Amino acid sequence: MRNPGLLLIAVLILAVGTFSLRVAGPLLRTRFELPERAQQLMSAATVVLLAALVATAALTAGHGAAGIARPAGVLVGGILAWRKVPFVLVILAAAATAAGLRLIGVP
Amino acid sequence: MRSIWRTLRQDLGRPLARDIALVCLADGVVGLSYGAISVGGGLQFWVPVLLSLLVFAGASQFLFVGIVAAGGSPIAATIAGLLVNSRHVAFGLAVSDVIGGGWKKIPGSHLMTDENVAFALGQDDPRRKRAAYWVCGIGIFVCWNLGVFAGARLGSVITDTDVLGLDAAFPAVLLALVLPSLRDRSTRTAALVGVVVALAATPFLPAGLPVLFALVGLVFYRVGRPVEEEAVR
Numbered sequence: 001m002r003n004p005g006l007l008l009i010a011v012l013i014l015a016v017g018t019f020s021l022r023v024a025g026p027l028l029r030t031r032f033e034l035p036e037r038a039q040q041l042m043s044a045a046t047v048v049l050l051a052a053l054v055a056t057a058a059l060t061a062g063h064g065a066a067g068i069a070r071p072a073g074v075l076v077g078g079i080l081a082w083r084k085v086p087f088v089l090v091i092l093a094a095a096a097t098a099a100g101l102r103l104i105g106v107p
Numbered sequence: 108m109r110s111i112w113r114t115l116r117q118d119l120g121r122p123l124a125r126d127i128a129l130v131c132l133a134d135g136v137v138g139l140s141y142g143a144i145s146v147g148g149g150l151q152f153w154v155p156v157l158l159s160l161l162v163f164a165g166a167s168q169f170l171f172v173g174i175v176a177a178g179g180s181p182i183a184a185t186i187a188g189l190l191v192n193s194r195h196v197a198f199g200l201a202v203s204d205v206i207g208g209g210w211k212k213i214p215g216s217h218l219m220t221d222e223n224v225a226f227a228l229g230q231d232d233p234r235r236k237r238a239a240y241w242v243c244g245i246g247i248f249v250c251w252n253l254g255v256f257a258g259a260r261l262g263s264v265i266t267d268t269d270v271l272g273l274d275a276a277f278p279a280v281l282l283a284l285v286l287p288s289l290r291d292r293s294t295r296t297a298a299l300v301g302v303v304v305a306l307a308a309t310p311f312l313p314a315g316l317p318v319l320f321a322l323v324g325l326v327f328y329r330v331g332r333p334v335e336e337e338a339v340r
Binding site: 010087091 | 137194219269274301305311314322
């Protein structure tokens with residue numbers, strides 16, 4: 001069971017840390033600019049972390065594989081998003097695919 | 108109230124005001140799904156709601172909830188969230204003048220997102236820059252939090268998320284948000300390597316850590332031509 005106290009502390013640390021990162025720029029206030037390289041590296045790091053979260057959330061459950069229905073749903077959603085289908089439809093299609101497959105007995 | 112809105116509309120101009128409104132609405136929808144999926148995934152109602160009010164940074168919130176809901180440690184979730192939010196240092200340096208001085212730095216910093224920074228930097232006139240930053244920031248804050256609140260309420264009603272396929276909706280939402288950034292070749296390579304590392308590490312490491320290990324992929328990242336504005340918040 002998750003510990004609510006630890007969870008609350010984690011949320012608060014993330015909140016304080018994030019605010020510190022945000023306010024750092026305006027407080028330094030000088031014309032100082034972060035090198036272009038560093039900025040690009042930061043956005044790449046964001047994409048890498050999120051892509052890894054997509055992959056692990058789509059393909060794994062605990063320490064093992066996630067079955068077929070969930071990855072199939074994510075794949076359908078991904079293809080629709082790639083074809084620039086509206087966001088709401090992407091979500092609905094992904095969920096409907098996974099739910100439909102489970103309805104007919106696919107794990 | 109009306110006259111304030113009219114002044115802002117004048118400062119912004121019609122097309123920009125419309126673009127900002129659309130972005131705010133879209134974020135509201137993302138917030139709705141975020142709230143529903145978080146609570147549907149087994150987290151208590153207050154977790155996504157409090158994160159949205161106090162952290163107010165979508166990418167880090169998704170990471171945090173994703174790691175914790177998968178059984179990962181809240182510490183790993185916090186580290187991942189802070190790493191993702193480190194880009195706000197660069198944003199803050201870029202929009203320091205737009206935010207203004209004195210007490211405005213406090214709310215102005217909290218309202219800093221990918222979207223309103225991009226909107227502000229896209230304007231030439233200082234007045235329009237400022238109007239775009241604040242209107243977009245406040246609009247997103249309101250829409251995002253309303254969306255998350257409503258979604259979390261919705262999620263509490265849902266008892267079996269797997270039957271509804273909500274477990275597939277979460278990665279699909281993130282994938283839709285990340286896709287535009289993957290058009291950059293070097294970023295794509297780094298992300299692919301990261302994905303492989305995270306998947307390979309999953310059977311052996313506690314939940315949450317594989318996502319952090321994905322940062323190894325950055326070794327393959329090469330700074331090249333200017334990358335497009337990021338679509339992830």
